[in-house]
Amino acid sequence: MTIRAALRTPDVIRQVREHLSRGQLPVDLLDASIGRSWQRCLDHGLLPGTRLELSQLDSGELRLQREAHRRLIELADPLVSRAAEDLRGCQLLLATPDATILKSYGRGFVIGEHLRIGAGINLDERRFGTNAPALALIERAPVLVKSCEHLLFPDNPVSCVAAPLFDLDGSCLGLIDLTFEANHPRPEIFLRRVQQLTGALEQRLFIRHYQQRWVLQVHASLAELDGVSCGLVAISDTGFILAVDSQASHWLGQAAAALTGQPVEALFGSSWPALQRQCERQSTLLGLELTGGRLFGRLNPPEQWQPAEVVSTTLPPPTATPLGCQLNDLVADWPAPLAREAHRAARALAAGLPVLLQGETGTGKEQLARALHASLGERRPFVALNCAALPESLIEAELFGYGEGAFTGARKGGHGGRLVQANGGTLLLDEIGDMPLALQARLLRVLQERVVTPLGDHREVPIDCQVIAASHRDLEELVAAGDFREDLFYRLAAVVVELPALSEHAGLAARIRKRWAALCHDHGRDLALDDPLVERLAGYPWPGNWRELEHCLEAALMGADPECRKVTLEDLSPRWQRKLGAGGIATCADTPPTMPASTESPQQLRELERLHMLRTLEAHGGNMTSAARALGISRSTLYRRLG
Numbered sequence: 001m002t003i004r005a006a007l008r009t010p011d012v013i014r015q016v017r018e019h020l021s022r023g024q025l026p027v028d029l030l031d032a033s034i035g036r037s038w039q040r041c042l043d044h045g046l047l048p049g050t051r052l053e054l055s056q057l058d059s060g061e062l063r064l065q066r067e068a069h070r071r072l073i074e075l076a077d078p079l080v081s082r083a084a085e086d087l088r089g090c091q092l093l094l095a096t097p098d099a100t101i102l103k104s105y106g107r108g109f110v111i112g113e114h115l116r117i118g119a120g121i122n123l124d125e126r127r128f129g130t131n132a133p134a135l136a137l138i139e140r141a142p143v144l145v146k147s148c149e150h151l152l153f154p155d156n157p158v159s160c161v162a163a164p165l166f167d168l169d170g171s172c173l174g175l176i177d178l179t180f181e182a183n184h185p186r187p188e189i190f191l192r193r194v195q196q197l198t199g200a201l202e203q204r205l206f207i208r209h210y211q212q213r214w215v216l217q218v219h220a221s222l223a224e225l226d227g228v229s230c231g232l233v234a235i236s237d238t239g240f241i242l243a244v245d246s247q248a249s250h251w252l253g254q255a256a257a258a259l260t261g262q263p264v265e266a267l268f269g270s271s272w273p274a275l276q277r278q279c280e281r282q283s284t285l286l287g288l289e290l291t292g293g294r295l296f297g298r299l300n301p302p303e304q305w306q307p308a309e310v311v312s313t314t315l316p317p318p319t320a321t322p323l324g325c326q327l328n329d330l331v332a333d334w335p336a337p338l339a340r341e342a343h344r345a346a347r348a349l350a351a352g353l354p355v356l357l358q359g360e361t362g363t364g365k366e367q368l369a370r371a372l373h374a375s376l377g378e379r380r381p382f383v384a385l386n387c388a389a390l391p392e393s394l395i396e397a398e399l400f401g402y403g404e405g406a407f408t409g410a411r412k413g414g415h416g417g418r419l420v421q422a423n424g425g426t427l428l429l430d431e432i433g434d435m436p437l438a439l440q441a442r443l444l445r446v447l448q449e450r451v452v453t454p455l456g457d458h459r460e461v462p463i464d465c466q467v468i469a470a471s472h473r474d475l476e477e478l479v480a481a482g483d484f485r486e487d488l489f490y491r492l493a494a495v496v497v498e499l500p501a502l503s504e505h506a507g508l509a510a511r512i513r514k515r516w517a518a519l520c521h522d523h524g525r526d527l528a529l530d531d532p533l534v535e536r537l538a539g540y541p542w543p544g545n546w547r548e549l550e551h552c553l554e555a556a557l558m559g560a561d562p563e564c565r566k567v568t569l570e571d572l573s574p575r576w577q578r579k580l581g582a583g584g585i586a587t588c589a590d591t592p593p594t595m596p597a598s599t600e601s602p603q604q605l606r607e608l609e610r611l612h613m614l615r616t617l618e619a620h621g622g623n624m625t626s627a628a629r630a631l632g633i634s635r636s637t638l639y640r641r642l643g
Helices: 010-021 032-043 059-068 070-086 132-139 188-209 246-252 272-278 325-330 336-350 365-374 392-400 417-421 437-449 475-480 486-492 508-523 531-539 545-559 574-579 602-619 624-631 635-642
Strands: 091-095 101-106 143-145 158-166 172-181 214-219 231-235 241-244 284-290 293-300 355-358 382-386 426-430 466-471 495-498
Touching (some): 059 070, 059 101, 070 101, 070 172, 070 188, 132 158, 132 172, 143 188, 158 188, 172 188, 188 231, 214 246, 231 246, 241 246, 325 336, 325 365, 336 355, 336 365, 336 495, 365 426, 365 466, 382 392, 382 417, 392 417, 392 437, 437 486, 475 486, 508 531, 545 574, 602 624, 602 635, 624 635
Parallel strands (some): 355 466, 355 495, 382 426, 426 466
Antiparallel strands (some): 091 101, 143 158, 158 172, 214 231, 214 293, 284 293
8 A cells, every 4th residue: 555645835734723623633634753743742632722831940950950961961062062053043952862951052943922942941742742852752763843733833933853862772862953944945954964963973872882892884885984874883803793783784784683793704705803904003995795785894993983973173192202202112123224224214204205114914014104104293194095905996086085976976075085184194005015007107196296186076186295105015026027117116115114024123022021011911911921931932933923923922811721820831822832842732830841842042943044045045046036935025024034
């Protein structure tokens, strides 16, 4: 059966009122929610012309109400205040779940017999008749109540829209009402605006609660990925879905209850540990192939994302450490020539020259980039883009931005892109070696001309940012193979810093003890690390560098028995015992192992590694490129380790 939509015009409502004066209520002529409200009002004995007896809270009572709903006010007040400034000529109301107005913003309207709607008034339907705040709470949905649809006010000079604000557990936290002049030709605009307000606030509630977790944004349109219609999914460190908001449930096509508790790998099509490594310390765009179609996603590490609609535009606070200390600390254990080059890069970056960072996976290229940025000494934006993490179809829009209407679903007003976001600061192009050749040409032109033209736009936007590029791949080899533009390489490589592998750091044992102490503090454990184990850890070659060491230490800490007081070699997993040369498996003890598993010292292990590299080089006829490929390291790393 087809349901006919009601015509919500003054003439239709006038007809309904005429029927009502004869004791009939033709609800089929009214909007469904309005019809239900009018019927309830009649059941409560309310009729047009009923004299209102509204009570208003005194200042003390209002203060108590605001104190009881402090969380709602602290959450909503900044955003609603800004909206009131934008919507001049309108009135916004922030109310409790029982329709008591806590705060009024903007213009104050007078209705009826000089009745001014303001803080302290309760708009319960049983007293005030049909109105948007009361109806939104009853319907648990956004509503529009046109001027003539207010049962007790036939000549109401205002229309209003309202939407409830829901907490994470589904309970109503409060509501927002937006009141405007009755003759506005498009009241649905205000309905969308109040929905945007509550949507942004519910996003903020979600992200505040799951700030220490991974958060996935999902949407069918790339342009809307940062808007209030995107869905949010909270994910644990072990890769299980903790929570799904209503928008994410809609985009993913499954109920929140069915998704919660499931492993997230089914959404991504790749392993969770691999995604974590890819997205460490920065948000990353993803393409999600689902049975219902393709979605766009952005995976945000803990504490890295704030909702786009409510994020502050102020610059981040300055670092608490003296200028330059970050860089000094980072390169303190590096070989002296490489440390000097890092300091040279800091001076070059300050002079406006680009810097290229080369190093194996896990050597800390992003940490060095952030340290170089901090050495500039001013509060400037730092923007990172992982070129390897983005599908080719997304890199261009994310890097260069797009104009309004550039493609279907493009955000109104367009999107500036990472280059524009980095204006006045530093742009890190991580894994630049994985950027498609076609985009390399566009990037080269931008770096040369210092202007960017967003997709679908003819405007040239000037940019002024420092550029740091980074790659675990040898870019000179890529240039020789024709996989990277030679002119772009020389544009990026004013100063090249080759990051040393972890095994090349001096004083590694002390760094391991320091990191272990920090992990114990973070996890609330009081555990010592056995000295012989520290020596073995310091002597291991660490092909995965800092990331591999971090995971090894965390696994040892998490796997230790509650009564353990000192972690020894035998307390590690069998895999790590084999890697470090352990001879057997024992229980946790307070004493070192009784039998050493291997007699090689750290220096001897390094010499064995060097001999293995020399033999590999000899087997490949002295070809450094082939030997490095066989060893799974870069050519520059092979040069360094062979001295």
